Amino acid sequence: MQHWIKLALLCWALCGPANLLAAEPAPLRIGLSAVLLEDQTAFVHAWQHYLQNRLKRPVSFVQRANYREIVTLLQNGKLDSAWLCSYPYITNTKDLRLLAVPVYKGEPVYQSYLIVPAADRKTSSIADLKGKLFAFSDPDSNSGYLVPLYQLSLLKQQPNSFFGKAFFTWSHSKVVEAVASELAHGGAVDGYIWDSLVLLRPELTAQTRIVWKSQDFGFPPFVVRKGLAKADADALRSALLAMQNEEEGRKLLALLNLDGFVPGNDKMFDSVAYMVRKLGD
Amino acid sequence: MFRNLSLRYKIPLRTSLLIAITAIAVSGSLMYGIYHDLKYDAQQNAERVSRILTHSLKPLLLRDDVWRAYEAIASPLQSSGEKSGYVIDEILILDAQQQVYVSSHPKQHPALAAFARIYPRLSQLNSVISKHREGAPRAVEIVQSGKSYMVTPIVSDEVFLGTLVMGYSSSTFLPHFYDIAWRSVYTTLIVAAILLPLSWFWAWRMALPLTQLSSSMAKVGAGSSLPEPEEFRLYESSDEIGRMSGAFKRMLCDLKHKESLEKQVLISERLAAVGRLTAGIAHEINNPLGGMLNAINTAKRHGSMDPQMQKTISLLERGLLQIKNIIGALLVEAKLQSHPLTVQDIEDTRTLVLANAYDKSAELVWENDIVETLPLPSTMVRQVLINLLLNAIQASENYVHCHICYDCGSLIIGVKNDGKHIGQEQMDYLFEPFATGREEGYGLGLWMTYQIVSQLNGMITMQSQPGETQFSVTLPVEMHA
Structure with missing residues (x-):
């Protein structure tokens, strides 16, 4: 009996410092990528502060240049959560779990826009851009890559042979810049980003023209890695869902040009999954 | 150009x-x-x-x-x-x-x-x-x-x-x-704006003595008479221009001196010629004159004349005597024997003219430094002294100053007065006979003086400026061993 007590004391002694460290819980790491606009450092700080207060634990935002890096970090457990595009989510459902879906203009959906330079008055569809320069945003983006790819596949075309040249800008707003400067004769862009840019940089969007809008897709969702404790995931979900109900949260949402968050479900992304399946064939 | x-x-x-x-x-x-x-x-x-x-x-x-x-x-x-x-x-x-x-x-x-x-x-x-x-x-x-x-x-x-x-x-x-170029142009212009007036000033200063010298030289050639050296405001220094100015001044002084010498020579030559002529004429007149006066004398002594004739003869005699006086004055006889000049001779002369000075109410300032007898013909020296003193008293306003001294083998007589100054034109003919500034008299006093001084191998000069006119006579004294 004394033996057990001794062991328990030893355990306590060993775990003591660990317990003390646990008083300051590990930060919740959230990945951000091309879903957001660049140069929003102040906003990210404000949001981080807000979430820290709500979750009563440190939160760190990790920004990466492309979706693939974010997914890899999630898979490696280096990130707990991320705001990701629907395309990489749908292709990595075995590792990721849906947390919440932003609500944009009253619905958790968005579109992909096909844009051309404003000077181009002729182009009416992607078929008119044969032999031209085309700008994609990210090879893992739904609106900036998958959608135009699918559209081309409907025309039985491959981007490399159909376009004179195609390139990635790794960001939606840079697709708009590439098209506005006429570096690219056409580009595929996240409709939500384009609409936000109309408010922030109207002179830039004025140099582009929307030729075509896709059907609605599920809005790029917040996801968590499957390994994350359910309590942590629930806490984060609650914090996100609660934002629209609070003054400070509403201010942050207004900066993001969003209405709020809903829990969402995988069905929202069926249309994306359909295109992935079709292109995989 | x-x-x-x-x-x-x-x-x-x-x-x-x-x-x-x-x-x-x-x-x-x-x-x-x-x-x-x-x-x-x-x-x-x-x-x-x-x-x-x-x-x-x-x-x-x-x-x-x-x-x-x-x-x-x-x-x-x-x-x-x-x-x-x-x-x-x-x-x-x-x-x-x-x-x-x-x-x-x-x-x-x-x-x-x-x-x-x-x-x-x-x-x-x-x-x-x-x-x-x-x-x-x-x-x-x-x-x-x-x-x-x-x-x-x-x-x-x-x-x-x-x-x-x-x-x-x-x-x-x-x-x-262009910005840099303009700035450098501005700077250049500003520097030039400072330097140009400075250079003009310096260059003008440098040229000034030369132009002064050149205009002075032009004056020397242009006029009939030489300008006074004092008229020129010439640059004075020891640089080249200064030395040139100095040389020019010296040259001008030499020229002036030469000019005055020439003038004097001319005057004395003229006076000598006039003297010879006068003496010649006087001699020629003197002989018949003596005869005429003798004849008149004889006639008065031996002839019986009516009163009319007597009156005529006396008139003739007075006229001839007057001619004799003039001729006598013209014919200055230096060869006349007389005793050497004593201090008393000089003092006597003073006594003689004092009355005239008193009449004119002019003060006679007398300075006689002669202490010994000089081997000079006293009559003639006295004649010279009297002439000069009388002339001076006549011309004076308030005073006449007379200074007689012996210096370096010469007797020097200086007589000056404060009377009207004698002009340049008058001065040229001053020692000629019948040249007079006064209304009375024949103007033979200075002529006689000049003749006497010349015959005694002396020199007479006159300097006149407003307020002071001075005659100086220098007579060489041959001291016998």
Whole structure:
């Protein structure tokens, strides 16, 4: 009996410092990528502060240049959560779990826009851009890559042979810049980003023209890695869902040009999954 | 025209010309240097930017990252400002086939266009681009448009990937250059504005003594008589011009002296001639005159004459006596024997003229330094002294000053008065007979004095200025051993 007590004391002694460290819980790491606009450092700080207060634990935002890096970090457990595009989510459902879906203009959906330079008055569809320069945003983006790819596949075309040249800008707003400067004769862009840019940089969007809008897709969702404790995931979900109900949260949402968050479900992304399946064939 | 210009203008004009040439040469060479420096700077800048860009573009071209390449070439365009003196206009990246891979101005130069078709007329640039496939950046200047291109091959591991073509306006540094040029022109003008009046002043100062000297010399030649040396305000120093001025002054004094000597010689020659003539005539008149007076005497003594005749004879006699007096005065007889001059002789003369001085209520200041008897004919010396004193008393206002002394083997008599001064014209004929400034008298006093002094081998001079007229007589005394 004394033996057990001794062991328990030893355990306590060993775990003591660990317990003390646990008083300051590990930060919740959230990945951000091309879903957001660049140069929003102040906003990210404000949001981080807000979430820290709500979750009563440190939160760190990790920004990466492309979706693939974010997914890899999630898979490696280096990130707990991320705001990701629907395309990489749908292709990595075995590792990721849906947390919440932003609500944009009253619905958790968005579109992909096909844009051309404003000077181009002729182009009416992607078929008119044969032999031209085309700008994609990210090879893992739904609106900036998958959608135009699918559209081309409907025309039985491959981007490399159909376009004179195609390139990635790794960001939606840079697709708009590439098209506005006429570096690219056409580009595929996240409709939500384009609409936000109309408010922030109207002179830039004025140099582009929307030729075509896709059907609605599920809005790029917040996801968590499957390994994350359910309590942590629930806490984060609650914090996100609660934002629209609070003054400070509403201010942050207004900066993001969003209405709020809903829990969402995988069905929202069926249309994306359909295109992935079709292109995989 | 310029040859005949006065030095007063010639020297300043030449100095101004020198200043202008110096200013133009200095600022010109400065501006030339600045122009080349700026041009060199612009080229160096373009070369540096090219090297940096090429380095960062290499991995982008290898990854075929069009957008990053575009961002890379768009940033130097935004950062190269107007102030830096150079402006990069456009940057193009050409692929190995010399097609536009990406350009900073996609609207003008869209991707995939052949570069040769973009600037078909820039054959030099096109040939450099097609040939320059390795090595350092090379600048191509298009003279017609004032634009330059920096052509840099992009080579990775000895594989030619493409070419970076950077266009920059070599004329863009011109506003910067004009700014510097204007500033240097302003500075030059300000310095010239200070230097020019200074140089004019100095040059004028330098020319002034020369022009003074030249105008003084011109005066010497122009007038009939020589100007007084005091009239000239000549530059005095020991430099060349100063020495020249001194020499000129000395020359003028010598000339003056010579002129006065000549004048004196002329006067004494004239007086001598007049004297000879007078003496000749007087002698010729004297003989018949003596006969006539004798005849009259005889007639008065022996003849019985009626009263009418007596009256006529007496009239004749008075007239002839008057002629005899004049002739006597004209005929100064130096050979007349008389005793040597004693102090008493001189003092007697004073006593003689005192009455006249009293009548004129003039003061006679007497200074007699003679203490011994001098071997001079006393009668004649007294005659001279009396004549001079009487004349002086006659002309005086308040006083007559007489000074008699013996100095260096000569008797010197000086008589001066404060009367009316004798003009230059009068002075020339002063010692001639019948030349008188007064209404009464024949004007023979000075003539006699002159004749006596001449016969005693002496000298008489007269100096007259307002308020003081002085006669000086110098008589050589031959002391017997």
